[in-house]
Amino acid sequence: MLFFESIRLALNTIRAQKLKSFFTLLGVCIGVMFLIAVVSIVEGMGRYMEQDLIGKLIGVNSFELRHRPNINMGDVDPSVWESYRRRPRLYHDDVAPVVEALPADTRWAVVSDNNLPVSSRYSGGPRNAQISAIEGDFFAIRKFVVAEGREFTPQELEMGTPVVIIGPDIEKRLFPGLNPIGRELRMGGLPYTVVGVLETQGSAFGLSFDNQVFAPWQAPVHRLLNRVPTIVDAIIVQVPSASQMTEAQERVRQVMRTRHKLRPGQPDNFSLQTSESALEFWNKLKRYLVLAGIALPAIGLVVGAIVIMNIMLVAVAERTREIGIRKALGARRVDILSQFLVESATLSTVGAAVGIALGVGMAEVIAALTPLPASVAPWSVVVGVGLGAGVGIISGVYPASRASLLDPIAALRQE
Amino acid sequence: MSDTTHAEAPLSTTAERQAVTSQAGVTPSRDWVIVTRGIKREYDMGGEIVRALRGVDVAIRRNEYVAIMGPSGSGKSTLMNIVGCLDTPTDGEYWLNGTLVSSMKDDELARIRNKEIGFVFQTFNLLPRATALHNVELPLVYAGMSAKQRRETAAYALERVQLTSRMHHKPNELSGGQRQRVAIARALVNNPSILLADEPTGNLDSTTSSEIMKVFEELAEQGQTVIMVTHEADIAAHARRVVALHDGQVSSDTRRERFVNDNSHIIEAKKG
Ligand SMILES: Nc1ncnc2c1ncn2[C@@H]1O[C@H](COP(=O)(O)OP(=O)(O)OP(=O)(O)O)[C@@H](O)[C@H]1O
Numbered sequence: 110m111l112f113f114e115s116i117r118l119a120l121n122t123i124r125a126q127k128l129k130s131f132f133t134l135l136g137v138c139i140g141v142m143f144l145i146a147v148v149s150i151v152e153g154m155g156r157y158m159e160q161d162l163i164g165k166l167i168g169v170n171s172f173e174l175r176h177r178p179n180i181n182m183g184d185v186d187p188s189v190w191e192s193y194r195r196r197p198r199l200y201h202d203d204v205a206p207v208v209e210a211l212p213a214d215t216r217w218a219v220v221s222d223n224n225l226p227v228s229s230r231y232s233g234g235p236r237n238a239q240i241s242a243i244e245g246d247f248f249a250i251r252k253f254v255v256a257e258g259r260e261f262t263p264q265e266l267e268m269g270t271p272v273v274i275i276g277p278d279i280e281k282r283l284f285p286g287l288n289p290i291g292r293e294l295r296m297g298g299l300p301y302t303v304v305g306v307l308e309t310q311g312s313a314f315g316l317s318f319d320n321q322v323f324a325p326w327q328a329p330v331h332r333l334l335n336r337v338p339t340i341v342d343a344i345i346v347q348v349p350s351a352s353q354m355t356e357a358q359e360r361v362r363q364v365m366r367t368r369h370k371l372r373p374g375q376p377d378n379f380s381l382q383t384s385e386s387a388l389e390f391w392n393k394l395k396r397y398l399v400l401a402g403i404a405l406p407a408i409g410l411v412v413g414a415i416v417i418m419n420i421m422l423v424a425v426a427e428r429t430r431e432i433g434i435r436k437a438l439g440a441r442r443v444d445i446l447s448q449f450l451v452e453s454a455t456l457s458t459v460g461a462a463v464g465i466a467l468g469v470g471m472a473e474v475i476a477a478l479t480p481l482p483a484s485v486a487p488w489s490v491v492v493g494v495g496l497g498a499g500v501g502i503i504s505g506v507y508p509a510s511r512a513s514l515l516d517p518i519a520a521l522r523q524e
Numbered sequence: 525m526s527d528t529t530h531a532e533a534p535l536s537t538t539a540e541r542q543a544v545t546s547q548a549g550v551t552p553s554r555d556w557v558i559v560t561r562g563i564k565r566e567y568d569m570g571g572e573i574v575r576a577l578r579g580v581d582v583a584i585r586r587n588e589y590v591a592i593m594g595p596s597g598s599g600k601s602t603l604m605n606i607v608g609c610l611d612t613p614t615d616g617e618y619w620l621n622g623t624l625v626s627s628m629k630d631d632e633l634a635r636i637r638n639k640e641i642g643f644v645f646q647t648f649n650l651l652p653r654a655t656a657l658h659n660v661e662l663p664l665v666y667a668g669m670s671a672k673q674r675r676e677t678a679a680y681a682l683e684r685v686q687l688t689s690r691m692h693h694k695p696n697e698l699s700g701g702q703r704q705r706v707a708i709a710r711a712l713v714n715n716p717s718i719l720l721a722d723e724p725t726g727n728l729d730s731t732t733s734s735e736i737m738k739v740f741e742e743l744a745e746q747g748q749t750v751i752m753v754t755h756e757a758d759i760a761a762h763a764r765r766v767v768a769l770h771d772g773q774v775s776s777d778t779r780r781e782r783f784v785n786d787n788s789h790i791i792e793a794k795k796g
């Protein structure tokens with residue numbers, strides 16, 4: 110009763126004094142807006158990084174044996190780069206010993222890739238595409254799905270048959286309006302028959318995953334991918350569960366150390382790249398973002414709290430007579446106290462609500478204008494409302510307690 | 525002119541004298557709604573002590589209609605505020621319905637104000653943004669009554685002052701007399717044991733004043749205990765008892781059997 114009356118009173122005040130209320134609520138509004146927006150960005154980016162990008166680049170429960178890491182989002186020292194440059198490459202001869210060292214239920218794949226021109230007789234000039242020569246369970250590990258046609262047969266993989274599976278971008282560019290299955294495209298002057306088209310993978314940071322061509326590792330094109338044809342860019346290993354990761358990595362490490370004739374004490378001259386190691390940079394960035402996500406709203410909320418406190422002090426001063434009347438009619442201290450607390454909490458919560466709306470809007474704008482898939486976290490909305498009410502109550506305590514302690518006669522005497 | 529055959533009551537009955545003069549701390553009998561014993565109220569104005577009340581002994585029975593008179597600054601409002609539990613005396617005892625009120629804490633006083641006292645002010649003191657009905661509902665809000673019951677009770681109180689038709693008007697849409705009726709309805713809504721009014725007609729013209737006085741008179745006739753501060757003798761003449769204050773003390777206490785319009789008939793008496 111008194112509770113709802115106080116809420117109504119606060120809403121009336123806001124409606125009656127729109128401009129003043131706007132400035133009163135600006136701080137809380139901005140604070141909550143930043144909270145929602147930053148959390149959305151962090152959550153959206155995090156989900157994207159962890160599930161999409163890294164998953165697509167590396168795969169779940171998998172690691173890649175490379176001569177050096179290929180995902181380096183962090184800052185790498187020039188001296189580190191220099192040591193990377195001097196590392197020996199991986200060769201196709203390394204594949205069999207590595208695979209033999211792993212348990213039977215482990216998936217593995219080999220991949221070499223490079224950017225090369227691809228052409229077909231159905232379109233104009235050649236197009237650059239990412240060409241990957243693959244072997245093993247590559248598609249299964251990366252969760253690539255063949256939408257049309259089929260995957261490579263074991264025979265094709267073994268024999269190096271000139272067949273390809275293409276991404277949707279290649280289909281569109283090289284076979285406009287045509288069914289590419291069974292048709293030919295050319296790479297390095299040789300014809301390859303299209304046997305499958307992949308489902309679209311989307312893009313990240315302006316980088317398309319659909320502009321790809323896959324061929325069996327043994328097919329002639331692998332000779333064009335690296336300086337030495339037997340060089341392998343990566344051996345990919347996927348274990349059935351996360352708990353087997355360390356063990357599998359250790360086995361591969363031992364095999365490679367022996368093959369590279371490393372003495373104990375010498376550092377590895379190859380890399381075992383996991384999605385975790387690729388995420389390291391992201392985790393570092395996330396820490397800054399979360400810090401900003403706390404600091405910006407905190408500043409807004411503190412400023413908001415101070416403003417609301419002042420406004421409430423003014424309200425108490427302006428309504429001294431009302432307080433006197435209420436006290437004369439039997440309002441106890443708690444009645445007056447809670448009235449003003451509810452009022453200031455309502456005020457602040459309205460500010461938070463506007464901030465939530467703006468924050469959601471901001472997240473939408475960011476999602477629309479940038480490749481960041483900002484998505485609003487429901488918990489941040491709840492926290493936003495809670496913070497709004499909390500700031501209102503905290504900033505209302507002092508004014509409300511002053512109101513509750515007013516002497517009724519002195520209050521009634523006020524003009 | 526008015527008849528002069530009214531019988532004047534004793535200035536101060538022995539019972540009354542007994543009630544106020546009996547030893548401090550002795551609970552007065554239930555006949556007395558109000559008993560004050562040696563009430564003092566002093567203000568410390570930066571070293572200088574202002575003595576607004578210098579020991580007031582008053583005893584008021586249920587159903588009495590008392591006017592309090594006296595020159596400006598004699599302490600009438602100060603006494604009313606103490607009797608209305610808005611203020612506490614610096615010294616002395618105040619018993620309300622056999623309960624010692626003078627030593628009560630803030631929240632207990634708030635409860636007494638809510639349940640036992642109806643206060644009508646010179647300046648109406650209505651909430652400007654609330655309707656008449658809502659203003660009358662306020663004491664019931666603090667009494668914790670349910671919304672529905674509150675509305676009914678408040679509407680009935682407005683009916684008693686003939687304002688049913690103005691129920692949903694805000695104070696600035698009402699005349700001064702109507703505002704004061706709303707204030708009276710609000711003061712009555714909790715069925716208080718005393719109705720206090722501090723110069724209730726002070727802000728009203730003479731026609732409206734007499735209308736408001738009629739309301740008080742009717743209430744007194746219905747058995748409501750009324751204590752009213754007034755400057756004007758013809759208004760005091762409505763009351764059956766007149767307590768005069770002078771310089772913070774009771775200078776006279778007069779009672780009559782009947783109403784008279786001619787204040788010359790009021791018999792002055794020395795304090796007991
Ligand atoms: N809050 C206060 N602080 C200091 N002195 C006060 C205060 N309230 C009242 N007084 C003093 O107490 C005395 C009695 O005041 P009170 O208001 O009771 O007079 P009153 O009889 O109601 O006068 P009026 O007829 O003008 O309303 C006056 O001298 C006044 O100055």
Ligand SMILES: [Mg+2]
Nearest residue numbers: 600601602722
């Ligand atoms: Mg006065």
